[in-house]
Amino acid sequence: MTQCAEDGCETEAAVELHIPWDANRKVCPAHARVWAQKDGVVPSPMDGHEDEWP
Numbered sequence: 001m002t003q004c005a006e007d008g009c010e011t012e013a014a015v016e017l018h019i020p021w022d023a024n025r026k027v028c029p030a031h032a033r034v035w036a037q038k039d040g041v042v043p044s045p046m047d048g049h050e051d052e053w054p
Helices: 029-035
Strands: 015-018 025-027 042-045
Touching: 015 029, 025 029
Parallel strands: none
Antiparallel strands: 015 025, 015 042
């Protein structure tokens, strides 16, 4: 189990964010939805979590 990379979040990571100006991050679906709204950020579901990210 990989924990969400966001500070203070203990939820399991299910999405990898590809961030052009920073390192990739593995985050939970809730944080991925927020990040995905930023220009250039591309979310992709992690293996085994495809059903958690539409």
